[in-house]
Amino acid sequence: MFGSWTAERNVSVFCESDDNPNGPPTADLYQGRQVAEGGRFCDQRQFHMPFLNEFKLAGSYLLRYGIDVGAVLQSYPGLERVITWQPAANLFPNGQRTQAQTIVLNEPGSLYSERWNQLDMNVKKNIPYGHGKVHTFQLDIFNVFNSNAIRTMTDTVGTSLGQVTAILPGRFPRIAYQFKW
Numbered sequence: 001m002f003g004s005w006t007a008e009r010n011v012s013v014f015c016e017s018d019d020n021p022n023g024p025p026t027a028d029l030y031q032g033r034q035v036a037e038g039g040r041f042c043d044q045r046q047f048h049m050p051f052l053n054e055f056k057l058a059g060s061y062l063l064r065y066g067i068d069v070g071a072v073l074q075s076y077p078g079l080e081r082v083i084t085w086q087p088a089a090n091l092f093p094n095g096q097r098t099q100a101q102t103i104v105l106n107e108p109g110s111l112y113s114e115r116w117n118q119l120d121m122n123v124k125k126n127i128p129y130g131h132g133k134v135h136t137f138q139l140d141i142f143n144v145f146n147s148n149a150i151r152t153m154t155d156t157v158g159t160s161l162g163q164v165t166a167i168l169p170g171r172f173p174r175i176a177y178q179f180k181w
Helices: none
Strands: 002-008 026-027 034-036 051-064 068-078 117-131 134-141 150-151 164-167 174-181
Touching: none
Parallel strands: none
Antiparallel strands: 002 051, 026 034, 051 068, 068 117, 117 134, 134 174, 150 164
16 A cells, blocks of 8 residues: 655746736646736735645555455545636727737635545456466456546636536446466
């Protein structure tokens, strides 16, 4: 049996471009998530950015008759949600704008989706055959609890704000056979 725990905290500072008070979103250099480039949220050191914890536990046990059972439990933090808004062109003078604006509405580190967990299990039987040859039959079941944790959702203000765009795949089995010689 073995396990791991990872805690990470990513704090971005993108204040070099301070000519736009709205701070248009750009991709973070480390994680690729949206951060404000300039504007009121450009320095994330000014906000509470929590540590995100990830846990993993795995193990296997050899039963009688050469049957091996194993399990992997994974627990991941929810992704940070950055809510953005793009004002319509009719809100600008003469109903026109020179370029589209995307405005970040929530403070960095203030909104996250829910934590998601997954348990995978397997059963394996090795059958020796001849000199150094082994037949292996295996059954894996991924997402044993059939969790449908939300992975991503729409974060743009509009009729689809908060709409789920991806969930954890449902329970599914895999049957495998391997022959080593």
